[in-house]
Amino acid sequence: MTERDDERTDRSAGPGDPSRRRWLARTMGAAAAATAGWLAPGATLANTPPEVPDWMKRLGFPVGDRPYGRPSDHEGHVVRRVIEGLSPSNHSTASFTPLGDLHGTLTPNGLVFERHHGGVPDIPPAEHRLMVHGLVERPLTFTMEDLLRFPAVSRIHFLECAANTVTERAGPNRESVQFTHGMLSSCEWTGVPLRRVLEEAGVRSGAKWVLAEGADAAGMTRSLPLENALDDALVVYAQNGERLRPEQGYPLRLVVPGLEANLSIKWLRRLEVGDKPWMTREETSKYSDLMPDGRARQFSLLQEAKSVITHPSAGHVLEGKGFREIRGLAWSGAGRVKAVEVSTDGGRHWRQATLHEPVLPKALTRFSLPWEWRGETAWLQSRVWDETGYLQPTREQLVAVRGETSIYHYNAIQTWKVAPTGEVTNERE
């Protein structure tokens, strides 16, 4: 097969699986000795069962040995990691999700990224209270039991720290997708629409903002526009089926889909309704975007569309030439992912990736593209369009408008270099 045939097939097949027909043709029609498309060149042809391994010759560990399970010891490297030196104390820093080791679209609860400002409090759920007050008809205090009676909804949404990928603004920096993009996770969140809780208290006319306060030692507070509070925000008590983990706000948190995760106040204890923002530390000295002209964008809450290739990504090594999949994640705080394109030559040519169903709003969407690597130096990139028509920018486009001084909302196209050795690094052309 010539390179030309390969390119044509891949380009014409569109968002299905471009190599499937060729691969089927090869497989089904091939002689017994031929290896087929997706099989690694080194794969074994065998006609006797593999030797019975040792672990079939002895009993394993019994049922019920681990009433609450944990991953295999062989997966001990798949953990959250803290960037050392980001903060003088680890009571206020971040711990990153290992995106390069994950599959599908959900983040297991044990690996959801963390960002705390005064450590993780231990809150007995029976003693926790949520107060709603301010511009309301009836100030109310809710117990956890009160909230569990309300109609519950479950929705899959991503949470992304506004500072995710800040390391890459000045140029390639970190050595893995865990540290470049790992302040990003996705869970099924269960709770009560914030709208219901506010309406129970009765929002008064003139109300425009809601203050949310956490019950941690930092007393984290953010001002949320009432419009967002009455839209799809949730008061959440469960993630991925079970009650919230302590690091994610046990027993109660806010989840504001699509907006910077700092708004999704953890250990939620107080909602105050008012007519203007409170100008807390987290919306003045932090979480505002310093522009090149010295002014700052404030309340720039939306997490705009972004994508990243997770397989292969920096730190991975391609074992041998041949067919493999390029896989990644795409998301948009504005709604659904519409399309993703992938380039293997640094953005000169783009091919449409397959989006894997279900494509949900404000949720991670998995994309993939079959790729035959012939041992060349490759520059892998992905870019996403969301349903509003927004296209993920290049770094140059983003920096031209917003400069290099802002810490937050860096969503530019990411590049991974594949060397002829198969080593994948965080480098640009």
Add this chain to the structure above:
Amino acid sequence: MTERDDERTDRSAGPGDPSRRRWLARTMGAAAAATAGWLAPGATLANTPPEVPDWMKRLGFPVGDRPYGRPSDHEGHVVRRVIEGLSPSNHSTASFTPLGDLHGTLTPNGLVFERHHGGVPDIPPAEHRLMVHGLVERPLTFTMEDLLRFPAVSRIHFLECAANTVTERAGPNRESVQFTHGMLSSCEWTGVPLRRVLEEAGVRSGAKWVLAEGADAAGMTRSLPLENALDDALVVYAQNGERLRPEQGYPLRLVVPGLEANLSIKWLRRLEVGDKPWMTREETSKYSDLMPDGRARQFSLLQEAKSVITHPSAGHVLEGKGFREIRGLAWSGAGRVKAVEVSTDGGRHWRQATLHEPVLPKALTRFSLPWEWRGETAWLQSRVWDETGYLQPTREQLVAVRGETSIYHYNAIQTWKVAPTGEVTNERE
């Protein structure tokens, strides 16, 4: 509001949220002193913030303290549980998912039900092999790396043991939904379509069945019809985003959506293609259905439509009268859930429950219905229709056809009794 008004509103509103309009009307129009619909009668009216709790006055535990997280210690009761005495050794028994403590539709990996026959093996992934042989063009042996190169798909599916709910066939037996229905879990599974793996080896004409063998001490084997193998079966290496847990087949398992979970062979090491079933222990002395006439149904693989109310369910206690939600799970091995109805009077009257999106094929679907409990004795039931038109049977209907001798495929309507004290038990009228 009279009982008559309540009934009419609930019946006419259909699958939306029947009490929402009434609740909104009450809330938004009510005087400041009135408590609104969903709020528990005992909820507090307050106009000063709750006292600053102790856990806001000291630092919590630092970021990164738990590189792989775990649930709050306050949730220590939410664990898998083994029914004692089911088997002489816990190397071959089952451990049940605590459905009455879970939310949404996903099962956290630490709580996925277990059923093993020789314990859980510890398999180093680099040494694991999958062999494909028998009626194929090219017998092949795959490493894990080989399989990871193939195009990956992720799908959310339930797995249910064929013996789930066997305890209830003779009459109410177990004291919680964990033990009546807890051999049921739902995950996002990631892997390679089994079809791809078989086509890579080249299935020969005359092939009709596939034998799957596990690498555990029991050497678990099942015969799978080729039709199912080429449909939506998956060779799986990840669940809910991370690699498989040991209890769920690390490093490789089969997932055959919609069919009894025993077919989804864990620790998958061998696939043999043949022209007839192998008549293994698991499809002769076990996992066949003994009928009243002394004959046995064999290869009755489909998990037919089923539903159960999880909140409230046996073991729960209703704290106070008033509005609350009835919540449950519905599923069908034949495809999507089409509708669920709920009765609070033992099946005399039924109301349509809300199905929560996304409703995925062969996946758990969460349903809910608002309910005002006035302190009466109530008999809670749910029944599901799937998209094929199949309706979940009553116990009487099921037993009339299949008798009481079969262990497997009991999917009848479940009843929970609510006593005037609020105690919920597993009793029938």
